[in-house]
Amino acid sequence: MGKSSRRDVLKIALGGAGAAALPWRVPAQAAESKTITMLHESSFIKVFDEFFQKTLAPNYEKETGVKVIYEITSVGSLPARDSTVIETGSGADISMLALLYPFLYQDKLLDVSDIAEDMGKKQGGWYDVGKEAGMIDGKWKAIPYSNIGQLMNWRTDWFAEIGVKQFPDSWEDLYDVGKKLKAKDHPFGFELGHGFGDNHGWLYPLLWSYGGHEVEPDGKTVVIDSDETAKAVDFARKFFKDCMLDDVLSWTDVSNNKAWYAEQISCTNNAQSILWLAKRDFPDVAKVTDQALNPQGPKGRFHLMNSISHGIFSFSPQKEAAYDFLKWLMDEKQLGAWYASADSYYQPTLHGYDNAPMWDVEPRNKPYRDAMATAHLPGWPAPPGRQLAECVAKYVTIDMFAKACAGAATKDVIKEAEAQLKEIYKSA
Amino acid sequence: MTIRSEPLVGIARRPRRPFSLSAWADRGTVFSWLMMAPPILFILAFVGYPFCYGIFLSLESRPVAQPGTFVGLANFIKDAHDPVFWQVVRNTFVYTIIATLLKMIGGLGLALAMNQDFRFKNAIRALLLLPFIVPTVLSTVAFMWMLDPAFSVVNRLLFDLGVPKPGPSWLGNPYLAMFSIIMINTWRGLPFYGISLLAGLQTVPTELYEAATIDGASGWQRFRFVTLPLLKPIILIVTLFSVIFTFADFQLVYVLTHGGPQNATNLLATYAFDIGMGAGQLGLGASVALTMLPALALLIVGITLYLRKKT
Numbered sequence: 001m002g003k004s005s006r007r008d009v010l011k012i013a014l015g016g017a018g019a020a021a022l023p024w025r026v027p028a029q030a031a032e033s034k035t036i037t038m039l040h041e042s043s044f045i046k047v048f049d050e051f052f053q054k055t056l057a058p059n060y061e062k063e064t065g066v067k068v069i070y071e072i073t074s075v076g077s078l079p080a081r082d083s084t085v086i087e088t089g090s091g092a093d094i095s096m097l098a099l100l101y102p103f104l105y106q107d108k109l110l111d112v113s114d115i116a117e118d119m120g121k122k123q124g125g126w127y128d129v130g131k132e133a134g135m136i137d138g139k140w141k142a143i144p145y146s147n148i149g150q151l152m153n154w155r156t157d158w159f160a161e162i163g164v165k166q167f168p169d170s171w172e173d174l175y176d177v178g179k180k181l182k183a184k185d186h187p188f189g190f191e192l193g194h195g196f197g198d199n200h201g202w203l204y205p206l207l208w209s210y211g212g213h214e215v216e217p218d219g220k221t222v223v224i225d226s227d228e229t230a231k232a233v234d235f236a237r238k239f240f241k242d243c244m245l246d247d248v249l250s251w252t253d254v255s256n257n258k259a260w261y262a263e264q265i266s267c268t269n270n271a272q273s274i275l276w277l278a279k280r281d282f283p284d285v286a287k288v289t290d291q292a293l294n295p296q297g298p299k300g301r302f303h304l305m306n307s308i309s310h311g312i313f314s315f316s317p318q319k320e321a322a323y324d325f326l327k328w329l330m331d332e333k334q335l336g337a338w339y340a341s342a343d344s345y346y347q348p349t350l351h352g353y354d355n356a357p358m359w360d361v362e363p364r365n366k367p368y369r370d371a372m373a374t375a376h377l378p379g380w381p382a383p384p385g386r387q388l389a390e391c392v393a394k395y396v397t398i399d400m401f402a403k404a405c406a407g408a409a410t411k412d413v414i415k416e417a418e419a420q421l422k423e424i425y426k427s428a
Numbered sequence: 429m430t431i432r433s434e435p436l437v438g439i440a441r442r443p444r445r446p447f448s449l450s451a452w453a454d455r456g457t458v459f460s461w462l463m464m465a466p467p468i469l470f471i472l473a474f475v476g477y478p479f480c481y482g483i484f485l486s487l488e489s490r491p492v493a494q495p496g497t498f499v500g501l502a503n504f505i506k507d508a509h510d511p512v513f514w515q516v517v518r519n520t521f522v523y524t525i526i527a528t529l530l531k532m533i534g535g536l537g538l539a540l541a542m543n544q545d546f547r548f549k550n551a552i553r554a555l556l557l558l559p560f561i562v563p564t565v566l567s568t569v570a571f572m573w574m575l576d577p578a579f580s581v582v583n584r585l586l587f588d589l590g591v592p593k594p595g596p597s598w599l600g601n602p603y604l605a606m607f608s609i610i611m612i613n614t615w616r617g618l619p620f621y622g623i624s625l626l627a628g629l630q631t632v633p634t635e636l637y638e639a640a641t642i643d644g645a646s647g648w649q650r651f652r653f654v655t656l657p658l659l660k661p662i663i664l665i666v667t668l669f670s671v672i673f674t675f676a677d678f679q680l681v682y683v684l685t686h687g688g689p690q691n692a693t694n695l696l697a698t699y700a701f702d703i704g705m706g707a708g709q710l711g712l713g714a715s716v717a718l719t720m721l722p723a724l725a726l727l728i729v730g731i732t733l734y735l736r737k738k739t
Contacts, residue, residue: 080705086493087710104708108493193688247576249689250599258576386491386708393706394512395691402690406602416511423509427489 036318036325037069038310039085039095041078043342044273051341056334063328066321075253076196089315093322097309100377100392102134102142103384109141110312110319115327116140123332124352129375132384133307133349142309143330146339146346147375148271149368150201150304152295157288158186158266167292171206171235174267174295178243181266188243189265192402195253199398200378201304202269202294207232207397208380209297214397214421215382222421224400225414228299233404233413235297240405249402261285269294271306272345272365279362293367303371304378308346347372387424396420485714492708503715513716515691516699520720523610523695524674530614531670532663535621540651542622543629553626560619568683571612575599599685602692609693612680617673621666628662629655661735668731675720696720 043049049072057068071092073081078098085091086108102109116134120126126144134144152174154167158181168174178188191198207213211228215221240248245265247255256268261282268274278286294303310329312322328334332352339348340358344365348356349372359366379388391397400417404410452458486503490496507513542553559567574581575598583595599605632655640650678697681687687694687702696716704713 079708080701083492083705083708083710101708104491105493194686194694245600246594246597247600249597249601250605250685252686252688255576258579262579390703390707390709390712393702395687399690402688406690420510420512423506 034065034318034321035067035069036093036316036322037071037091038325039071039073039078039081039092041076041096041098042072042074043345044075044271045276045342045345048338048342048345051338056329056338059334060325060328064324066325068325085313086315092313093316093318094310094312094326096145097142097311099307100379100384100389102309102311103136104386104389105311106136106141108314110314110316110323111139111141112143112312112323112326113140115323115330116143118327119143119330119350122352123335123350124354125350127349127351127372127375129305129307129372129377130349132377132380133305134309142311143326144349145308145310146348147368147372148197148306148308148345149347149371149375150197150269150271150306151367151371152292153260153268153270153274154290154292155186155266155288156290158184161186167290168295171209171239171295171297175235175239175243178239178267182243186266187245187264188239188267189245189248189251189256189259190239190267190269191251191253191256192240192248192398192405193251193255194395194398195251195255197304197306198251198253198256198268198270199395200392201271201306203236203398203401204304204376204378204380205294205302206236206297206401208302208376209294209299210235211297211299213381214379214391214417215388215425217381217383219383219385219387220425222418222425224397224421225418229414230410232297233401233410236401237404237410249406260289272343272362272368275362275364276343276345289364291364291367293371301374303375305375307377344368387427390424391421394420394424396424482714482718485711486718488711490709490711490714492710496711499711503712504719506712507715507719512691512694512699516687516694516696516716517719519606519692519694520675520696521723522606523613523677523693524671527610527613527617527674528667528670530610531617531621532667534614534618535625535666536659536663538618538622539625539629540655542626553623556622557619559616564616564679565683567616568612568680571608572684575608600689602689605685605689605693609680609684612684613674613677616680617670621670624666625659625662628659632658664731664735668728671727672724675724 040049040052049070052070057070061067078096079101081091082095082097082101082105085095086105097105116126117140129147130144134140134142152167156165159165159167159177161184162177162180164177168177181187190202192203193199207229210232212224212226212232213229214224216223245259256265256270257274257277259265260268260270260274261278263285272291275286275289275291278289294301310326312319312326316322329338335348336353336356339346339353339356343361344358347368354369359369377384378392382388396417400413403413403416453462485496487498487500488496489499489502538556542549542556546552573579580595580598582598583591586595587593596604598608636654636658637650640654645653676697677695678701681693681695681698682701685693687698691699696719700713700717702713703709703716707713
């Protein structure tokens with residue numbers, strides 16, 4: 001290689017390095033502009049995201065001059081995105097927070113008690129489960145937005161074939177129906193694999209309805225090894241064996257929806273998106289789809305709080321602007337319209353919406369509203385936090401049930417779960 | 429008598445040339461260091477730093493959004509007491525060893541077949557790369573449909589062959605689920621082996637085959653004593669890469685089963701992700717991920733030493 005070409009290479013390399021250094025100047029400019037970023041997980045109901053992008057954000061910009069960027073992440077990727085934002089201290093000012101994440105991120109979240117108290121006063125008061133989902137040590141660290149309830153979805157036509165016109169009221173009654181329907185080649189399909197929501201959606205309520213819990217409210221004492229848990233596990237085993245498809249053991253959250261639209265299963269546990277999408281794409285299936293509260297067990301009827309809330313990152317350079325925006329967004333005028341854009345897929349955590357017109361759009365969705373009174377976060381009655389998040393992420397309770405359904409002895413699966421929980425709660 | 433010292437012409441200092449940046453940069457050692465600096469800096473920044481930070485994290489109790497506390501090896505001890513961790517380690521080894529062996533044998537067969545002369549040879553060689561080119565998430569979703577009980581083309585075929593309904597639960601049965609992910613990984617990784625070994629085959633001088641034929645070697649003997657020894661370094665290098673990719677596989681399992689059923693397909697990468705991101709336990713997640721290091725390091729060192737000895 002000649003001299004001149006070496007120099008050329010160096011010039012190109014230095015030029016490239018200089019060019020690569022240029023974007024470092026950009027954040028300074030961006031910081032001066034009035035722009036805030038709100039991170040949100042992609043909604044199954046597309047019009048919900050569109051309503052924010054096309055109506056709410058432009059309206060706010062028109063009113064205040066502040067531009068709101070609505071950054072969408074794919075389903076399931078929000079925790080990773082949130083972690084990145086928190087660890088780097090940049091990337092978003094407000095974020096949607098699911099399930100237990102307000103408790104994990106509490107040190108980096110702004111106190112939004114003023115907004116929450118004001119909402120409670122003006123919008124009918126909070127459901128207890130709303131407080132459970134957003135309040136930490138007496139302070140609101142996130143504004144609960146909704147539950148994405150997981151309820152029973154059932155085929156009215158196939159249930160009618162065996163003379164059942166109303167959804168069974170207890171787990172045992174549902175078992176009897178399921179056994180008959182499986183014999184008629186219409187099995188049930190309840191997720192027992194490693195999904196994000198449809199597994200927790202029925203297994204936690206089942207455990208609670210038999211009186212079982214993982215950990216005491218003191219957040220330290222592991223109590224999974226109980227007669228109540230054993231009864232719930234025994235029920236799950238026979239429910240799986242006599243009523244369901246074998247494949248549910250590996251199902252993730254999309255699986256039961258596919259099976260529903262393929263008319264392969266007669267009953268499942270899902271969010272109301274299953275009906276919403278059926279009405280759009282499978283009208284014949286939608287006609288014979290109904291929805292019901294979870295069955296009750298010996299200790300009552302329970303539902304999962306599949307919580308969605310919004311929090312402001314305390315490190316945000318725009319936290320005042322983010323606070324003002326969240327306050328505006330949570331005002332009844334905006335909030336009611338945002339809820340309504342998705343029919344009732346997002347069930348409000350405020351009593352002020354109990355009789356809102358959104359519930360009349362599809363009366364079959366009303367059980368999702370009624371479930372709010374008996375809903376709890378996963379791991380209830382243990383206080384939400386680090387240890388509980390680890391139990392959920394490691395699928396301790398889900399796999400306890402799944403192993404029993406796959407054939408393991410009740411005593412063994414409970415002992416294994418207990419050992420895992422004790423190891424996790426050692427640090428509590 | 430006056431003695432005057434006259435400057436000696438022979439040892440007179442030459443006038444110093446002015447420093448020239450371009451001349452300095454043109455010196456062989458300087459130029460090569462300048463050329464190497466960007467990749468070295470890149471590797472330090474994007475490989476070295478995350479790696480060292482990962483080790484540092486694994487020694488901390490470090491919940492997301494909270495400052496870390498140094499805990500020494502406590503995370504590793506906690507892993508050792510976690511029965512799921514050991515199941516995940518076992519899964520990762522089974523998955524990597526079987527998939528790598530299948531890819532090695534299949535890839536070698538593929539390379540030998542592709543090294544023959546036949547019509548549309550180039551087009552078929554290009555098509556073979558498809559599984560490697562198609563994004564993993566996309567191909568995994570396709571497999572999800574193929575193994576789905578309602579839509580499974582595999583089960584449909586089995587029914588036609590007389591297997592009674594409902595047929596095997598490919599992802600619901602723990603053993604079949606592991607079998608399925610191994611098969612999909614093999615399908616995806618086969619072209620990498622095939623094309624790399626094909627490139628190696630084409631460097632084998634034809635004279636060697638001619639000489640072996642003249643000496644009376646059979647087809648198997650030509651393969652055993654000519655092809656295989658010459659291909660061995662390439663097989664080892666490709667195996668090294670394949671083991672690294674397979675051992676750290678994430679996408680396939682995350683999309684297809686998310687580690688289910690009952691952790692039967694959970695691998696170190698997916699388990700570490702769930703603990704790190706799902707539970708927000710960055711230190712504990714890093715410790716799970718780092719348990720891959722000793723096995724991979726041993727393999728890398730072993731293969732490197734072997735290759736160095738051979739050359």
